[in-house]
Amino acid sequence: MSKDVQACESGQSENGGSCYYFSGEKTSFSSSVSACEHLGMHLVYIGSQDEQTFLENSLKDTSEKHWIGLSPFTWMDHTHLTYNNFPENNIYTFNDGAICFRMSKGDSWIDTNCAHLHFFICEKETDSEACAENTQIKMEGSCYYFLGNESDFDSSATACEELGMHLVYIGSADEQKFLKENLPLGNQYWIGMAPVTWLDGSGLTYSNFADHKDTFKRNGTCFNIDPGKSYQWLDDDCSDGHSHRYICEKEEIQSTSTQQTTPITTSTPASTTLNTTTTHQTMSSRVPTSTNGSTKSSSTQFVVTSEAGQGSTHSFLSTDAIPETAATLTTEAAATGTCQSLVIGRDGGRKGYKKFQPLARNVALTVGYVLSSYTGSSLIECSQFCLADQRCSCYTFVAEEGVCQLGQDCPKLSIHAWKKQQGAIAYSELKEGRGCF
Structure with missing residues (x-):
């Protein structure tokens, strides 16, 4: 499938599938976050040594620190650290993903x-x-x-x-x-420390915290790249009166003009057959965002093909609050007796597919249990993200925010893996040979 990659805008640099903007002015951390969002970007997330090296080589003024998009370190109840006991030599502190x-x-x-x-x-x-x-x-x-x-x-x-x-x-x-x-x-x-993440909740695939006693002097709230410390990462003062330059990033935007027909199957307790398909545009792993940072609306649709003869309705599980235990999710689904609103994710018909069924509504994964987070505009797009990640077996989709969060073994997760979020829908993979949850 051909891909048309949009070029970076004037004043931005391209590297490894992302566009970067290096600010010329200094602002506080929160103002830097807002400035990047206004550009339809985010504070940079650094995922590899290659990306780190690119940033180091791109900084023109080696005397200036730059804000990066690391999320504050917290405990599992989301309270900030008031004390930390990370070792001064951090070479092994975050080498297992910081989860x-x-x-x-x-x-x-x-x-x-x-x-x-x-x-x-x-x-x-x-x-x-x-x-x-x-x-x-x-x-x-x-x-x-x-x-x-x-x-x-x-x-x-x-x-x-x-x-x-x-x-x-x-x-x-x-x-x-x-x-x-x-x-x-x-x-x-x-x-009970919560995972260390980037601001979008995605986990660390690479880290470059400084081997220095002052690396977490402010208990891991906001972070910068410090040329004076070999471009390593150190925490810093987040207050509005404390300013640095900043680096914005936007992942590559891919689009396709290919139209294809994809049947989405819903199994209902009926015996007659109805095959209805509608074309929809295959979405990429990233969707365009407007200049103010909000997600553009999409006309992408998916259509249900049903064995029911009369069509079918999307009947989601009635879990309007966080379940008391993870077992609640599976038990309530089993009580329906059917697999309702199955969604099939396909990768262009080439690599295979996964079937997803609703697990719960108005709940979403907490940060520590999100494998990765994407901008998405439909259930189909979320399922395609999950298909592309071998670890993924479930996802949550928040339509109003246009967000897809990928997860792993959602039905087995304990209560602290979930949070109440109005409008969120959790889908989990239906394994071959296995009935409804």
């Missing part, structure tokens, strides 16, 4: 594979309630529970929630010291 973090006695906070098995620490803030006798320890308004069994990160977070607690959030040097004093030697423990 799940652990600590040990006398050790700093380091990311690690989320599927690894570690012990974990649960915490519950309380000023009046007594901590559970013989199992929990109280310190300065919180109860702590040191679990002696090992589990992966998701299971550990769920176990804490079942106790009415959460994975520990460490807010001070005193709290860090208390935990170290109560940890057995040699064991690794999960902590």
